[in-house]
Amino acid sequence: MSTRQRKQSRLKPLLAPVCCLFVIGYFAYHAVEGDYGLFALGKLQDRVASLQTELDAIRAERKAMESHVALMRPESLDRDMIDERAREALNMADAKDIVIFLSPEDRRPAP
Secondary structure: OOOOOOOOOOOHHHHHHHHHHHHHHHHHHHHHHOOOOHHHHHHHHHHHHHHHHHHHHHHHHHHHHHHHHHHOOHHHOOHHHHHHHHHHHHOOOOOOOOOOOOOOOOOOOOO
16 A cells, blocks of 8 residues: 655645635726725715705706796785786787897897
8 A cells, every 4th residue: 555645736726815816806896896895885875066066056946936936925915026927928008118129149048
């Protein structure tokens, strides 16, 4: 009976560290590039900033509309406002009014 000695492989001791490096690399890549990574965080912050400016603009528009509605309530009817709205709705003007026609480029949206 003889014992046979085998040569130790040079790759076998490196197998576990290399596998660990691949696993660490995989998670590091997804920590930066993944759906919840650093780049996605930057994109989300940009989106939040743009939506916040849009929200501020909509709130300002709503406040302007609420002020117009408040002027048309029965408790606070303003004769000039009623006259203005009636003329705008009927597309008519008084004979004493001065009318200035604007081209579509010169017009700005009504508040």
